[in-house]
Amino acid sequence: MNPFLLLVLIFLTLAWVLDLVLENRNLSCLSSAIPDAFTDVLDAKAYARSQDYTRVRSRFSMVKGTFEYLLVVMFISLGGIGLLDGWVRSLGFSPLVVGLVYFGILGLASDLLSIPFDLYLTFSLEERFGFNTTTMRTFWSDRLKGYALTMVLGGVLLGVVLWLFMRTDHQAWIWCWGCTTLFMITIHYGAPRFILPLFNDFTPLKEGELRDAVTQFAERVGFRLAGIVVMDGSRRSSKSNAFFTGFGSRKQIALFDTLIERRTVRELVAILAHEVGHYKCKHIIKGLIMGIAKTGVVFWLMAQVMGARELSAAFGVEVPSVHTGLVIFALLYTPLSLVLGPVSNFFSRKHEWEADRFAALHIDDPEDLVTALKKLAADNLSNLTPHPWYVALRYSHPPVVERIRAIRRLARAGGFHEAP
């Protein structure tokens, strides 16, 4: 077997095994003792239910991961990359169109294969735990809107990248980086106004106690807020959340309607304070800069791989081209993503600590944030005792029990200490 092909198969297998090991380690941490901080919001029955949910979700992800692993291994071992290329070429389009059609077929095939899993996840698994509120109509219309968006936005970006790699030799990666950066910034700033409203309704928060309390808090910490909007999250799930939309003078906070229903005004202010903390600590802009830097590295690596003819031959590609080069690069990217994923999760968790710290220091009583986090975790059936490896590699947020401990420690000391 070709050494390049063998190497890719080994990496894919390692990634798959790591996944199974992590999931199983994580499940081994489930114990029937309710963590101290949660004894007032969870009884034994509710806690057992949250653990059941963790088990079922974990098994689902292992089955799905195994299916995807086997599919990819089969596709590349049987020379699928080259066979598909030969077929698309035989249609007689120009090289750019061949590239777009090639990716279109791969993308559509992988999406169609994921539909049974998504249907099961939404209408069976989530339904069983009382989370699902999606109707079949919403499910399919989301899917169709997703296709349209991918075709328009993804098609344009892919077309530009393919064209640049075809036209410019050594500097292609710099041009691609520049164009992608422009694209990312446009999406970042344009999504709240043009993309999110395609999927959800956003309505201004009604006048009343909550709006007054939030406005008052924002003024106190010197945060200019264009508005507070309510998102109809209940259209898809009973799980709840809050997030930022917009930027500069147009920045808004979006609250899920499901969140407002079940929290006191003080708890909601605490949650908003955490979101304001992200903004005040410049996490949003830092995240964008990190994303741009990462894109630069990826394009540079891509340029190194693209030219290698032996590589194309290893995957059964007779005529090396930009689009097959991109797919082969995506496969070689597996080991790198195993490293980059945990690094970005590390920074994300660091940002969560900082936002908690900001909130705890600026709300009247840090215990409001603790209660809000506890109810959020209980309602969403969060795993309260994840394995440390699992947290290190997969979690974008610190485990809720540790967050509560850190907030209480800060409240006692009157100043924040290092996160545990």
Ligand SMILES: [Zn+2]
């Ligand atoms: Zn956060």
